[in-house]
Amino acid sequence: MTFAQPEGYDENARPHPLGRRGRSQVVAAAVCLVLGVGLIGGAVAGSWLAGDSGETGVDSGFAAAGSMWHNVPVDELFPPTVQGKGAGPGDADRVWTRIAVAPDSGCEDAFDPLLRKLLAPVGCERLLRATYTDATQSHVTTVGLLFTKADAAGMASLAGRFDKERLDRRTDLIPRPYAAKGTAAAGFGAGQRAAWAISVLTDAPVVVYAVTGWADGRGVDTPLPAGDAMESGATTAPAQAGLGHEAQGLADRVERGLRKNVGTTTEQPS
Structure with missing residues (x-):
């Protein structure tokens, strides 16, 4: 059918x-x-x-950031004046003025031994530093850009260790300041470090840090990581003086400037 x-x-x-x-x-x-x-x-x-792939742009940006220490003018990495809108306690505005720029160098004698050992796996291509003072010239802050020799995996590994072990909070891993003679930071030594911030970037071979103290050279018994010094209700002298905001605010803005310059560097002509 x-x-x-x-x-x-x-x-x-x-x-x-x-x-x-x-x-x-x-x-x-x-x-x-x-x-x-x-x-x-x-x-x-x-x-x-x-040559377009999903990772090409990321790779080129990472490589461009690694060469910025000799491709980008110092005034763009460390501007003569840095505006910190809302960067102070209670979202008060801040203005920082650059008073010294260290010669670009390697990392020998730039860090305490323990921090130098911790950073050794990523290597040291170049270290750039500048020191700023606030509008009242009461505080001084050194900001550093450590350009490493590491690839993206190496930076991710170091960042993971910092995060897991909370290394950015340890008082035996505070970066050293740059105390320039003849400036408000002349007396800014290891004993004057009051607050600090340190950040390991994973999209660039760079470690960004800042360390703050008083311009009058007074010593500090117990320095604080910037996050602790910025907490509401903190009663220590560095916290009351807003030094956590000084360190974190400058570090953040120098990092933003670095990222902005990476974007400019990687733009392709039309």
């Missing part, structure tokens, strides 16, 4: 067998298929010719 092929109806209510496409439909489908394959193939070829 056999059955007739089931019928459907076209737009004019004429019966036609189901499952059978008109010639125009078949032609249209074939054209779409050819065009689709052509577009996909063209996109793949174009991407390959341009």
Whole structure:
């Protein structure tokens, strides 16, 4: 026993067998298929010719950041004046003025032995430092950019260790200040470190840090990580003086400037 092929109806209510496409439909489908394959193939070829992949932009940005210590003017990495809108206690505005720039150098004698040992796995390509004072010239802050020799995996590993072991809070891992002679920071030594911030970047081979103290050279018995000094209700002298805000505020803005310059460096001409 056999059955007739089931019928459907076209737009004019004429019966036609189901499952059978008109010639125009078949032609249209074939054209779409050819065009689709052509577009996909063209996109793949174009991407390959341009060297475009999902990670290319990230890789180029990482590499560009690593060369900024000799490609970007010092006034862009450490501006003569830094505006800190809302960076002070109670969201007060801050203004910092650069009073000294250290010669670019290696890392020998730039860090205490334990911190130098911790940073050793990522290497030291170049260390750039500048020291600022606040508008009242009561505080001094050294900001540093350590350009490492590490790749992205190496920076991620170091950042993970800092995060897991909370190394940015240890008082035996505070960066050293840059005490320039003849400036308000002349007496800014190891014993004057009051608050600090340190950040290991993972999208650039850079460690950003800042360390703050009083401009009058007074000593500090118990320095605080910037986060602790910025907590509401903190009663220590560095916290009451807003030194945590000084360190964190300057470190954040220098880091933002670094990222902005990376974006400019990696732009392609049109």
